[in-house]
Each structure stands twice: as C-alpha cells, then as structure tokens.
Amino acid sequence: MKAFLFPGQGAQRIGMGEGLFEAFPEQTACADSVLGYSIRELCLTGPMERLTQTQFTQPALYVVGALTWLKRVADGAKADYLLGHSVAEYIALFAAGVVDFETGLRLVQKRGALMAEATGGGMAAVLGLEAAQVEDIIRRHGLTDIFAANVNTPKQIVVSGKREAVVAAEPLFLEAGASHYRVLQVSGAFHTPFMQPARDAFTRFLADIEFRAPQVPVISNVTARPHRPDAIARLMAEQITAPVRWSDSIRYLLAKGLAFEDFEELGPAGGAVVKPMVKRTQLEAGPLDAAELAAEETAEAPTVEAPTRMNGTRHKAAGFGAATLGSASFREDFGVKYAYAAGAMYQGIASAELVIRMAKAGLLAFFGAGGLPMPAVEQAIQRIRSEIPPGAPFGMNFIAHANFPQLEDDLADLLLRHEVRVIEASAFMEVTPALVRYRAKGLSREGGKIKAANRIVAKISRPDVAAQFLSPAPERLLTRLLESGGITPDEAALLREVPMADALCVESDSGGHTDQGMPFTLIPATLKVRDDAQARFPGFARIHVGAGGGIGTPEAAAAVFVLGADFILTGSINQCTVEAGTSDAVKDMLEGMNVYDTDYAPSGEMFEMGSKVQVLKKGLFFPARANKLVSLYRQHESLEEIEPALRRQIEERYFKRSFDEVFADVKASYRAAEVERAERQPKHRMALVFKRYFRDTTRWALAGDLEHKVDFQVHCGPALGAFNQWVAGSELASWRNRHPDIIADRLMAETASLLSRRFSILLGEGGS
Known part of the structure; x- marks a missing residue:
C-alpha cells in the first residue's frame, strides 16, 4: 500500500515548483487566470515577504502540490490513501478526483483570502508534551484565549489563539515540561473558534460547489478518518476552526498496515516536513487499537442492497450500516455520526469525562446535572467546553423540580449564560416557566421558517406529556413571563409558533425513575402524537422521536428502530464504563449483574x-x-x-x-x-x-x-444485565475496557448487522 502526504503552510520556499510550470502549461495558465498574477513568478522569484502572506501562500502551495502530484501520476504512481496537512487537504481532494484543478484552486484562493483577514492571532509549537497535557495546562491556568490547534505528533502540539496570550503562555508550558516553545510567524489564530467569521463566510462560498465521491480515500484533518462524500463540504468548512488531527490520521494509516516506507511526501521540501512526523508518531504512540478500529469501521459500513432469490424472483435484500440507522435528519440536526445518544445519569454519573469522550467521537451525551449544586454544574460546562472541538455535540440534563421551581430557574440562567444549546428535559409532567424561558432565547425567523438556537430533548413515558412538549408554550406561562420580564413580546410571538421540544425520547422501563412502560405500546402512540404535531408546525424543522430504556443489546436496538425510532438513547450500560462518575466498587458490582x-x-x-x-x-x-x-x-x-x-x-x-x-x-x-x-x-x-x-x-x-x-x-435497569451477557467472553467483559463511544460503535455496528441478516431471512422465506 502507498499513502501520499502533502505539507501545508510553512513548507513554502523560493524556487518551489521549478520545472513543473513548463511541464504543465495548461494548469499554469489556468492558475494565472484565476489568481490574476503569475504563479510561476511568485514561486520561483518571490519575494519571500509576499510568498509568506497567507492569501498568496495557500494558492501557491496548492498549485505546486497539485502539479507535483500530476508529475508523480505521469511517472506511474498509484495511491491507496491521500492526506494533506491543513490547506494541503485540498491537494489531496484534487488528487482523489473530488474537485478539478480549477475548482480546488478557487476554494484555496477564497480560503486563503478569508484567513488572511484574521489579525491579532498567533501560534506556537510546543514540543515534549502530549495533547492531554497541553489541554490540562490550558484548563488549569484558565487560558481561555488559547487552544490546541494542530496535533502533529503525539508530542508536537501547535497551540493557537490571541497573539499576546500565546506569547505570554511560554513559561507555563516550559515549567510543565515542554522541551521547546517556539512562537510561529503567523497573524491569525488558525484552527480555533476565533476563525468562526472566516468559517461562516467559507460555508456560504461552499454552497455552490459540487464535491464528487473520492476515487481514493482522503483522510480528513477534522475526523482523522476517510472523508464520506456527503460530509466533505461540512468538514472542509469546519477545518478552519477545528484542530488538525495529523497524528491520529497517521496512526489510523499505521493501523491499516502501512509502514514508514509506505508514506511518500510530495511538496516543496522534498519529504522533510510531514514525513518525519510519521516516524515520530510511530515511535511515540504507534497505530490505533486494531479492535477498536475494526468495530468503528463495521459501524461505518454503508448501506448496501444485495440481490437475493425469492420464489424464483429477483428481489433486493436490505443492507444496513451503523451510520444509516435511524433518522438522517437527527444526525444532521444534532451534528452526530450516529442516531444515538448517551442519556444523563444523576449526580454526575454521566460525567464530564464521559461527555467529552463522546463529543470527541462525534456523539451526543448529556451531563448528569441532576442533584448537583450549580457551581459543580458550571464547572462541568466549562471543562467540557475547554476539552472538546468547537461545534462538537454535547448537552446537559435539566431535571424537573416540582417542589423547588427556583432550582429550575437557577439552572436555566446558568445554561443561558454559558450558551448551552441542547438539554435533556427529564421527569417533567408539564412544561414549566424555566423551560419556556430557555426555549425562548435564540428563537429566530429565517426565510419564513423559525429556528431554535436552544434545543430540548424531552424524556417522556406518556403520550399526554408528549403532547404538551409538542405544543406551543402554554399561554398562561407566556403571560406570566411577559409580566415578569422573563421573555420579550417578540419571543412570546415566536413561542406561539413552535413546539416546546425538538425531540422526544420515549422512556420505557429503565434505571432510576421509571413508569415501567413498554416500548411496543409507547413508541407507536408517541409517533402518532409527533405526526399530528408536525403537521401543525409546517414552518419548523422535523421533530424527532427516539427510544430509551432497556437498550443494551443489538436485538433491543433493532426492535425500536423497526418500530420507527429516529434515534436511541442508552443509559445503564454507560454507568459501567471507565468514564462513568461512580465508584469502582459499584462498577465491579454492575459488571457481574444479570437481567434479573x-x-x-x-x-x-x-x-x-x-x-x-x-x-x-x-x-x-x-x-x-x-x-x-x-x-x-x-x-x-x-x-x-x-x-x-x-x-x-x-x-x-x-x-x-x-x-x-x-x-x-x-x-x-x-x-x-x-x-x-x-x-x-x-x-x-x-x-x-x-x-x-x-x-x-x-x-x-x-x-x-x-x-x-x-x-x-445504584440506579440501574436490566439493560446492563443483557449487555453483560452479550459481551461475555469479549474484551468488553471487564468494565475497565468499556468506554461509552466504543460501546456505541459496537452496539450500532452489531444492530446494523443483525437487521441485515434478519431482513434477508424475511425476504428469503416470505411470499413474493
């Protein structure tokens, strides 16, 4: 196998591309036309002051990288994987046939121009510390203006942020054990939330661009996994604000069986920029865990349709992939890779560590705020925010306090102050003022549709409660909140046109508080409530219905998906993981339980x-x-x-x-x-x-x-007992090997496989 690597900004030098411009005159003329200046002259003669300006550097690197690739192809090169560092990811997309030469150049030109507008930023290379140590320093010292931006090797991290903050942080990192701290000559806080204006503008620019499916796998800087055709535009916009996961990308390819000699760097520096990072990553961390990667890839398997013979007639057997189960709109709306969420467990059992782990895997989890004092909840929000990538999914539990409504108001104030955008509303028998106030903030009308910035996932176990959450806020509460100044007249008007929840989670017999409901009766009844509500709110987004309670095996998950659930929510099975915020003694007991x-x-x-x-x-x-x-x-x-x-x-x-x-x-x-x-x-x-x-x-x-x-x-449902039986004899038999994202990967992958088998049997043995 062969992987080709393309270096990004920093690899530029006078004289780069010599001999290429003459070899590819058509592409060179195209570049001159698009850019409005001679790309050959800039690359060969500079001046260096101009070549190092972002708006010139990025197009120059793209052109030289693309022409270098074309020359390598002419020499007979064939790639199994392609990977470009930051802006060079566009070279990889060109090489994979996702964009043509001109489209790729126009994208890079726009990206470079937008990023060049960023001022007051800075970056620094930190050597000798791992990413977790860097993030810990940032968190402990309250460095809110600095982020880990590039993870180049396990012990070479680039931090980025406001320039004065980056410069001032040097002694903190050196005291913590960094061997070197070198401030880089850049003007922007690249790959951080400070680049959000550039990302927003670039997202609009991407709207008219058509991306073709890659002919060769291209590893995404954002996910450190191969690009999926349907997500390329989103990830290329996100790349501007998200960290570059270069080390994880290399570890992924090492896990696929590539050795050091299988990597070839194509670029101005002749293999001296990004290929050495392969060796450092090999020595410092090695490949990703093969078992975890296998489970993940099974989970990502695409939906297929396989022909089967049935009573002499050709039919199509159902094929399922983990990433296609449930509702595609749920995955899109909540920014997750699966129609899956990990529910909140009170007293921080659904811990910050659990939420962070899930968010980094592109999965939604809710922090267990119930029963915790407000300072502890606020600390959890701050920690989660500091450790997850910008835009990564996460939510907080919002539990009902019928006897102490002030606690609801205090939590609503906290969530609004920290702009927490997703909550899990649990134990509510009716909509309350605090929920209405949370919902009101951020409602807006865009192009005839109303959008909600603050989303509510309501856990319900009765259709009548479901109907309340899928209705507008009660008028009596609007009146009270208007009188008290809790909402504005404009917010009240918008509240009358939207349901109180974006999603319902039908909670069947579960751990903790439970009405001992049955999914086979509750889910169909709730779907009917949802369908009626959806028709009443044509100007609002799709309302989702999920299922929770009793889900610990592929069979249980498959059953609720077949019933029509848009997503599943797990609970008890996450309580017996490394990240769960309970004692080892409890986890030891839970590991040994059965369904009874x-x-x-x-x-x-x-x-x-x-x-x-x-x-x-x-x-x-x-x-x-x-x-x-x-x-x-x-x-x-x-x-x-x-x-x-x-x-x-x-x-x-x-x-x-x-x-x-x-x-x-x-x-x-x-x-x-x-x-x-x-x-x-x-x-x-x-x-x-x-x-x-x-x-x-x-x-x-x-x-x-x-x-x-x-x-x-110990609040727990029989789902964990069923899970224990399912994983008996595997590496997940011990809770010390269980992590919530790994469980999600395994459960969704096996559910997809089970559904494929069962539907194939049904089609093969049923009538025509």
Missing part, C-alpha cells in the same frame, strides 16, 4: 407520591430497606409511633445513629422554613429523616464506602 438482578424501590425525593426507581438488588439490602421505610411512613404519623424495638433496629442497621441525630443533620442542610414545618408536623419530620437514608445511600455508592456497601443505592 434489579428491583423497584421508592424514590428518595418523591416517595410520598408513590414514585419508584429501578435499582440494583444483587448483594444489596437497599431495595428491601427502602420499601420498609416507606411502609412505616404510610402506617405511622410520627417517628415516636414506631414500635421501640423496630425503631432501634432501624437506627442501628440503617442509619447507624439515632433518629434525633439524623434530624440534627437534616436541620443543618434544609431551609429554615422546611425545618420549621418539620418541627410543627411530626409526619413531615419523619419524611425528612427517612429521606436522609436515601441521600446517604447514594453518597455511599458514589464514594465506594465499603463500610456501607449493603446499603448502596
């Missing part, structure tokens, strides 16, 4: 209303003890009414202290009005004391407090 190892227990916050949660029961006393406490609450009006021997037993075994000592702690953590009510009402005092057990059991589990192991409260 869960039970239903009262909800700690809402047991007075009969609310239930599904929890792990294997080896635990929590479900039985929680049910016992609620039974006592229903049978008695005060703690004093409980039979003394039973009371002592509960104090000693459940709480390991007296009820009076528990209530003393309660008084220190609840609001004064709540404590006053408890002191006046013995029944309420009993409720607060019992709720402390539920709170403690969660805390013990998250911390892995083995002294209280039998009382761990």
Whole structure:
C-alpha cells in the first residue's frame, strides 16, 4: 500500500515548483487566470515577504502540490490513501478526483483570502508534551484565549489563539515540561473558534460547489478518518476552526498496515516536513487499537442492497450500516455520526469525562446535572467546553423540580449564560416557566421558517406529556413571563409558533425513575402524537422521536428502530464504563449483574407520591430497606409511633445513629422554613429523616464506602444485565475496557448487522 502526504503552510520556499510550470502549461495558465498574477513568478522569484502572506501562500502551495502530484501520476504512481496537512487537504481532494484543478484552486484562493483577514492571532509549537497535557495546562491556568490547534505528533502540539496570550503562555508550558516553545510567524489564530467569521463566510462560498465521491480515500484533518462524500463540504468548512488531527490520521494509516516506507511526501521540501512526523508518531504512540478500529469501521459500513432469490424472483435484500440507522435528519440536526445518544445519569454519573469522550467521537451525551449544586454544574460546562472541538455535540440534563421551581430557574440562567444549546428535559409532567424561558432565547425567523438556537430533548413515558412538549408554550406561562420580564413580546410571538421540544425520547422501563412502560405500546402512540404535531408546525424543522430504556443489546436496538425510532438513547450500560462518575466498587458490582438482578424501590425525593426507581438488588439490602421505610411512613404519623424495638433496629442497621441525630443533620442542610414545618408536623419530620437514608445511600455508592456497601443505592435497569451477557467472553467483559463511544460503535455496528441478516431471512422465506 502507498499513502501520499502533502505539507501545508510553512513548507513554502523560493524556487518551489521549478520545472513543473513548463511541464504543465495548461494548469499554469489556468492558475494565472484565476489568481490574476503569475504563479510561476511568485514561486520561483518571490519575494519571500509576499510568498509568506497567507492569501498568496495557500494558492501557491496548492498549485505546486497539485502539479507535483500530476508529475508523480505521469511517472506511474498509484495511491491507496491521500492526506494533506491543513490547506494541503485540498491537494489531496484534487488528487482523489473530488474537485478539478480549477475548482480546488478557487476554494484555496477564497480560503486563503478569508484567513488572511484574521489579525491579532498567533501560534506556537510546543514540543515534549502530549495533547492531554497541553489541554490540562490550558484548563488549569484558565487560558481561555488559547487552544490546541494542530496535533502533529503525539508530542508536537501547535497551540493557537490571541497573539499576546500565546506569547505570554511560554513559561507555563516550559515549567510543565515542554522541551521547546517556539512562537510561529503567523497573524491569525488558525484552527480555533476565533476563525468562526472566516468559517461562516467559507460555508456560504461552499454552497455552490459540487464535491464528487473520492476515487481514493482522503483522510480528513477534522475526523482523522476517510472523508464520506456527503460530509466533505461540512468538514472542509469546519477545518478552519477545528484542530488538525495529523497524528491520529497517521496512526489510523499505521493501523491499516502501512509502514514508514509506505508514506511518500510530495511538496516543496522534498519529504522533510510531514514525513518525519510519521516516524515520530510511530515511535511515540504507534497505530490505533486494531479492535477498536475494526468495530468503528463495521459501524461505518454503508448501506448496501444485495440481490437475493425469492420464489424464483429477483428481489433486493436490505443492507444496513451503523451510520444509516435511524433518522438522517437527527444526525444532521444534532451534528452526530450516529442516531444515538448517551442519556444523563444523576449526580454526575454521566460525567464530564464521559461527555467529552463522546463529543470527541462525534456523539451526543448529556451531563448528569441532576442533584448537583450549580457551581459543580458550571464547572462541568466549562471543562467540557475547554476539552472538546468547537461545534462538537454535547448537552446537559435539566431535571424537573416540582417542589423547588427556583432550582429550575437557577439552572436555566446558568445554561443561558454559558450558551448551552441542547438539554435533556427529564421527569417533567408539564412544561414549566424555566423551560419556556430557555426555549425562548435564540428563537429566530429565517426565510419564513423559525429556528431554535436552544434545543430540548424531552424524556417522556406518556403520550399526554408528549403532547404538551409538542405544543406551543402554554399561554398562561407566556403571560406570566411577559409580566415578569422573563421573555420579550417578540419571543412570546415566536413561542406561539413552535413546539416546546425538538425531540422526544420515549422512556420505557429503565434505571432510576421509571413508569415501567413498554416500548411496543409507547413508541407507536408517541409517533402518532409527533405526526399530528408536525403537521401543525409546517414552518419548523422535523421533530424527532427516539427510544430509551432497556437498550443494551443489538436485538433491543433493532426492535425500536423497526418500530420507527429516529434515534436511541442508552443509559445503564454507560454507568459501567471507565468514564462513568461512580465508584469502582459499584462498577465491579454492575459488571457481574444479570437481567434479573434489579428491583423497584421508592424514590428518595418523591416517595410520598408513590414514585419508584429501578435499582440494583444483587448483594444489596437497599431495595428491601427502602420499601420498609416507606411502609412505616404510610402506617405511622410520627417517628415516636414506631414500635421501640423496630425503631432501634432501624437506627442501628440503617442509619447507624439515632433518629434525633439524623434530624440534627437534616436541620443543618434544609431551609429554615422546611425545618420549621418539620418541627410543627411530626409526619413531615419523619419524611425528612427517612429521606436522609436515601441521600446517604447514594453518597455511599458514589464514594465506594465499603463500610456501607449493603446499603448502596445504584440506579440501574436490566439493560446492563443483557449487555453483560452479550459481551461475555469479549474484551468488553471487564468494565475497565468499556468506554461509552466504543460501546456505541459496537452496539450500532452489531444492530446494523443483525437487521441485515434478519431482513434477508424475511425476504428469503416470505411470499413474493
């Protein structure tokens, strides 16, 4: 195999392209016509001051690289892979037949002109530190004006941002162990969010460009994977603001079996710019993990149609690919590679690490904000933003607080302040003012259609609640918010023309809070609600219906896709991963559970209303003890009414202290009005004391407090038991090898394979 590499900006030099312009006069004349100056004269004689200006450098590199490729082809070269660094990716696209010579040049000319308009930026090469260390330094020191822009090798990272910030950061990186820190001679903060104006303008320019399917795989700088024909335009615009993942691209090709000698650099420097990065990457990291790559590629397999014989007639058997399951518009609207999301798990179990890992893989995950104080949620948002590529998908959980609406308002304020664009609304029985206010901000009318900047994915388990979220905001709430100044009249008018949610997730029997619903009844009923709503909002985007709860195997995922789900949302199976924010002790227990190892227990916050949660029961006393406490609450009006021997037993075994000592702690953590009510009402005092057990059991589990192991409260559904059986005997049998994105790849790939097999059987054995 052979991979050809093309170097980008920085490789330019006087005299480059000598002999090529005469060899390819037609292309040279075309370049002169497009550019309005002699490309031969610029490349051969300069001056260097002009050749190093971005608007001239980029077209010059493109022309020389393209002509070098044409000469190599004339000499008999054949490529198996093509890869260009930054602007040189356009040379690779030309070489692969995606664009012709002139179109590629016009794209590069426009790109160079737009990027040249950026001023006040700077870049610096950092040697000796890995990307994770660079990002950690940026995060720890609050360097909000600097980003990791190019990952050239595992230990050669280029940072980019505001020039003064880049220059000032040198001692921080050297103190952290960098062997060199060299500020580069550029004027723009290339490959960072500061280039967003250039990206936006370039996106508009790309609208009229036709990209053909690559004849040879071209590795994308943004994804470090081969370009897909339907995503080339989007990724080439994104490339302006996204980091160049050169090292990962090389590691991908090494994993495909290429050796150092299989790489050839074509460009002005004769192999001295990007090919040495191959050797450094080989020595410092080596190829990507073969098993993970295989699962990923299976997941990306395209949909195919294979002929099969059925009763003497030729028919087409269904073929499925992971990237084609579910709704294409869901993938496009949420910017993800699969119709798949990882749901929020409270108390940060769906952690920042989990969300970051998923976002970097092009997948949507929701941070588990429920039960966390606002400073912790804000810190999570800031960390996620600092570690994921610009525009990468992520969301935050927004849990209902029926008894404490101020908590909803506080969270809405936080999300709006940080411009969090996607939320998972959970446990809502009705739309609330805080949700309406979040939805209102960013609504706009564009070309006769209304667009929502802030998107809501509502988890529902009843069609009547679904109908509320697929209706406009209630008029009574609009009136209240208008009177309080929470929304403007213009926002109220737009709210009357859009549904409250962009997507619904039908939550069947699941871990944590559950109505124990069945997907086979809930999904069809919800699809009917969605279809009716879609007809009422012709000026709004497509409304999506997904499925969650019970999804831990390909069979379960296939079932809900066949029912009509636009996407799937997983939960329990992500709780048993390296990135999940719970203790190793809990993960060890979850790894060993089966489908019958869960039970239903009262909800700690809402047991007075009969609310239930599904929890792990294997080896635990929590479900039985929680049910016992609620039974006592229903049978008695005060703690004093409980039979003394039973009371002592509960104090000693459940709480390991007296009820009076528990209530003393309660008084220190609840609001004064709540404590006053408890002191006046013995029944309420009993409720607060019992709720402390539920709170403690969660805390013990998250911390892995083995002294209280039998009382761990672990929200979990049987989907994880089914998942454990599915992966038994594989590398994913141990939770220490499980990562949420790898699970997503494997689950979607196997679901696609299963559907292909099942539909082929149905077509082969059914009637014509």
